[in-house]
Each structure stands twice: as structure tokens, then as C-alpha cells.
Amino acid sequence: xxxxRDINPWGANPDDxxxxxxxxxxSSLDKLLTRDPAYWRTRQKxxxxxxxxxxxxxxxxxxxxxxxxxxxxxxxxxxKDASAWMRAELLVDKGVxxxxxxxxxxxxxxxxxxxxxxxGVVSQDKARVITKALDKIETDPVASAEDLVLAEKLLVDYAxxxxxxxxxxxxxxxxxxxxxxxxxxxxxxxxxxxxERAQQKxxxxxxxxxxxxxxxDGVLPTSVGMRFKRLVEAYAQPRKQQxxxxxxxxxPWERLMGQGFARLLETIDPAALPRHGGDATTINVVISLEExxxxxxxxxxxxxxxxxxxxxxxxxxxxxxxxxIIPWVLGGDTEVLDAGRGSRFFQPIQRxxxxxxxxxxxxEGCDMPPEWCDAHHLEPWATGGKTNLKDGALLCPHHHRLAxxxxxxxxxxxxxxxxxxxxx
Numbered sequence: 001x002x003x004x005r006d007i008n009p010w011g012a013n014p015d016d017x018x019x020x021x022x023x024x025x026x027s028s029l030d031k032l033l034t035r036d037p038a039y040w041r042t043r044q045k046x047x048x049x050x051x052x053x054x055x056x057x058x059x060x061x062x063x064x065x066x067x068x069x070x071x072x073x074x075x076x077x078x079x080k081d082a083s084a085w086m087r088a089e090l091l092v093d094k095g096v097x098x099x100x101x102x103x104x105x106x107x108x109x110x111x112x113x114x115x116x117x118x119x120g121v122v123s124q125d126k127a128r129v130i131t132k133a134l135d136k137i138e139t140d141p142v143a144s145a146e147d148l149v150l151a152e153k154l155l156v157d158y159a160x161x162x163x164x165x166x167x168x169x170x171x172x173x174x175x176x177x178x179x180x181x182x183x184x185x186x187x188x189x190x191x192x193x194x195x196e197r198a199q200q201k202x203x204x205x206x207x208x209x210x211x212x213x214x215x216x217d218g219v220l221p222t223s224v225g226m227r228f229k230r231l232v233e234a235y236a237q238p239r240k241q242q243x244x245x246x247x248x249x250x251x252p253w254e255r256l257m258g259q260g261f262a263r264l265l266e267t268i269d270p271a272a273l274p275r276h277g278g279d280a281t282t283i284n285v286v287i288s289l290e291e292x293x294x295x296x297x298x299x300x301x302x303x304x305x306x307x308x309x310x311x312x313x314x315x316x317x318x319x320x321x322x323x324x325i326i327p328w329v330l331g332g333d334t335e336v337l338d339a340g341r342g343s344r345f346f347q348p349i350q351r352x353x354x355x356x357x358x359x360x361x362x363x364e365g366c367d368m369p370p371e372w373c374d375a376h377h378l379e380p381w382a383t384g385g386k387t388n389l390k391d392g393a394l395l396c397p398h399h400h401r402l403a404x405x406x407x408x409x410x411x412x413x414x415x416x417x418x419x420x421x422x423x424x
Contacts, residue, residue: 018416019314020077023250047239047390050088053120053123054119054120055120056115056124057116057119057120057122057123057127057187058117058118058119058120060117060123060127061114061117062123063104063112063120064103064104064108064117065098065104065108065114066102066104067082067100067104068101068104068105068107068108070082070101070104073085078250079226081101082097082101083097083098083101084097086100100240101219103128105125106131106134107127107131109131109134110131110134110152112152112153112156112386113127113130113131113156114136115150115228116156116159116339121159121160123159123164124160125164126162126164126167127159127169128164129164129168129171130152130155130167132171132363133151133155133168133171133172133174134148134151134152135288137151137174139414140175142175142182142183142186143183147175147178147179148303150178151174151175151178154174154178155167155170155171155174156178157209158170162286163343186421190204192332195221195222198222199221200220201219201334202218202219202220202221202273203218204216204217204218205217205218231264232257232259232260232261233260234260235259235260235261235372236253236256236257236259236260236264237260237388238368238369238371242367242368244322245290259397262397263372265398265414266374266397277374283302284300285299285300285311286300287299287300298311298312299311299312352391353389354370354375354389354392354394355370355387358370358394358416360373360394361394361395361396361399362394362395362416362417362418363375363395363396363399363417363418363419364413364417364418364419364420365422366396366398366399368395368396372396372397373394373396373400374394374395374396374397374400375392375393375394375396376392376393376395376400377391377392378391378392378393378412379391393412393418396416399418399420402420403418406423407423408420408421408422408423408424409421409423
């Protein structure tokens with residue numbers, strides 16, 4: 001292949017200049033990486049972070065320009081496409097490579113976005129947000145080419161003073177800003193259509209992991225999903241605040257959210273639930289008399305092992321404090337010895353009385369607020385305990401589990417607090 005077309009009339013090869021410039025960038029970065037920011041003044045850190053943000057955008061602009069014209073790489077190397085070559089040579093996951101090439105093509109379509117990146121005033125994240133919004137407008141049957149141009153101009157301007165997430169929100173309704181009269185009704189209709197699609201996408205999957213946990217995932221409409229998030233956060237926060245106040249290390253936020261969700265489910269009033277299978281929603285627990293008498297007994301959550309799952313007798317007793325359950329006690333040959341009463345929550349008035357009497361979790365040394373505690377039966381419900389104030393104590397979820405854990409014993413001290421001790 002002749003190199004004549006790559007040599008200018010003055011005899012210099014442009015590639016030599018590009019390689020020299022790339023080498024200069026690499027050399028400068030190598031030198032900068034030998035500097036320790038710990039010794040920089042605060043003012044210097046602020047200035048240099050601002051400059052690095054712009055440099056990062058400019059480097060992204062250059063890379064995207066190369067990717068937008070990288071089709072010839074596949075032709076020369078025999079790869080299926082440029083993303084396959086990136087996977088083989090650069091060890092970039094193919095999905096990531098395809099996303100980068102698609103993004104490069106989008107940026108190449110929009111001059112103002114590309115210019116903003118090249119100038120360092122539009123970050124790569126913001127450019128991605130803008131191109132997604134513009135691509136959506138491009139397919140909008142109501143929008144014209146002029147609307148697209150004006151929307152690009154507005155979004156690039158917004159990018160200089162908004163975060164990427166704020167820009168995404170603006171981008172969703174930028175057409176209404178371009179021409180309110182023409183697009184506000186269209187936006188409202190589009191929103192209604194989106195919400196209808198969200199209803200069709202709504203799903204929940206629940207499965208037994210057979211390791212003591214249940215897994216689930218799902219999709220909710222935004223309005224419901226945000227309410228769900230706020231509710232779970234409300235139950236997760238008290239535990240976090242208590243740990244922070246004590247200076248204890250925080251567990252991962254995902255775990256706190258999971259515990260918060262468990263608390264949300266455990267504190268739902270069964271009386272307020274819809275009927276399920278003809279009865280108000282209840283939980284059936286089947287246990288043999290022999291297992292009931294054991295500290296480490298086993299019960300079946302549900303009517304049988306085929307349609308239910310096994311839990312410890314201690315967990316069944318703990319659930320009796322917070323959920324409506326129907327215990328079925330079996331003798332030999334599955335003879336029903338007792339079809340127990342449905343145990344219910346302490347009534348709201350009783351919980352208020354307990355809160356007046358007990359200002360926090362009654363476990364020795366625990367100060368979890370009463371709002372986040374369970375009402376625990378001091379005389380176990382499974383052995384005939386009654387739901388009354390005399391036999392009630394507020395316990396946080398942690399100590400409530402200990403109260404039903406066969407590995408611990410607990411006693412009520414003269415001041416009313418409860419001391420937990422591990423069994424010898």
C-alpha cells in the first residue's frame with residue numbers, strides 16, 4: 001500500500017506529529033502521577049480537579065471521534081466489527097465496546113454536543129444524556145428538524161450548569177420548553193402512555209433459595225416504586241441512626257434496606273389486609289407436639305412441606321408476637337391435637353400503653369426507640385401466654401430474635417429491663 005497520500009507536500013508525515021502529541025500526553029500524565037496530591041494546597045486541588053474534568057472530556061471527545069470512524073479496523077483485521085476487535089485486543093467487554101461505538105456515532109451526529117466535549121465544557125456522562133434525549137426527539141413524529149436543533153442548543157447550555165442526572169430530567173421534557181403550546185399536550189399523552197406501559201411491565205418474582213432465605217426481584221411503576229423505596233428507607237434509617245450515635249461500624253446499606261423491608265412486612269396489620277383464599281390473611285404453622293417442646297424444634301410454615309417450608313420452632317414463636325398465625329399441633333400419625341387460636345398483634349391501645357411505660361427497647365443497654373420495637377410476649381404465646389400489658393415487653397428486632405433463640409436465656413431484672421445471656 002502506498003504511503004504517498006499520507007505525506008504532505010513538505011515531506012512530513014502527519015502520523016509522526018500525531019504520535020508525538022500522543023507521546024507528549026502520556027509523558028505528561030506519567031510525570032503528574034509521580035506527584036502526591038496529599039501535599040497540594042486545598043486551592044490547588046480544587047483548581048486541578050476542575051482542569052482534570054475538562055481534560056477528561058477532551059480525551060473522551062478524541063476517543064469518540066476515533067471510534068466513530070473505526071469500521072475499517074474490522075475490515076483490516078477480519079473481525080466481525082470494531083467491538084470484536086476491541087474485545088480481542090483491548091480486552092474490553094463486547095457489550096461495553098458496542099455501547100461506546102454506538103455512543104460515538106450519536107455524538108458524531110450532533111455538532112454542538114461534539115464541540116462541547118472537545119472544549120471540555122460537556123462531560124462524557126452529560127453528552128450521553130443529551131444524545132439519548134436528542135435521539136428520542138429524532139423519532140418523535142411531532143418534532144421537526146428545527147425543534148431538534150433548538151433542543152440540542154438548550155441542552156448543551158443546560159449542561160454547563162446542571163449535573164448529569166438533573167440534565168436527564170430536563171431532557172425528558174425539553175420539547176415542552178422548545179414550544180409549550182405544541183408539546184405540553186403531547187408530553188402529557190406520552191406520559192400517560194408510559195405509565196400504561198409501566199403497568200404492563202409490573203412484575204414480582206419470589207423464589208425459595210433453600211438456604212434460609214427467599215429471593216425476589218421485580219419491576220414497579222415509578223409512582224409506586226418510589227413510595228416503596230421511601231417506606232423501606234423509613235424502616236432502615238432508625239437502625240442506621242442508632243449505630244451512628246454509638247460510633248459502631250455501619251453494615252452495607254443494602255443490608256439495612258433488606259432489614260428495613262423485613263420490618264415493613266412484619267409490622268403490617270393483618271386486619272387491614274384483603275382476604276386471601278376466603279380468610280383474612282393468616283399464616284399457618286404446623287408443628288408436632290414433640291417439636292413444640294424442644295428448644296430447637298422444627299415447624300412447617302404452611303400446611304405441609306410440599307406447599308410450605310420449614311422454619312425453627314423459635315422463629316414460629318417469634319412470629320406469633322407480630323403476625324396472625326394459626327398453629328396446628330400434631331401427635332403421632334399426624335393426628336391434630338390442637339388447632340390453636342389465631343394470635344394477633346398487641347392492640348394499638350396496648351402498644352400505646354407499653355410505649356408510655358417503656359420508653360425504648362427493654363433489653364439491658366439498648367435504646368432503640370419504641371416506634372421501631374416489637375411487642376413481645378414474656379410468657380411465650382405458644383405455651384399459653386396472653387396478649388396483655390402484664391406479659392408484654394418492647395424489644396427491638398435484634399433482641400426479639402434473641403428472645404426466641406434457643407442459644408440464649410433471658411431474665412427480667414427488678415427495674416423491668418431484660419438481660420440476655422448466651423447459654424453455657
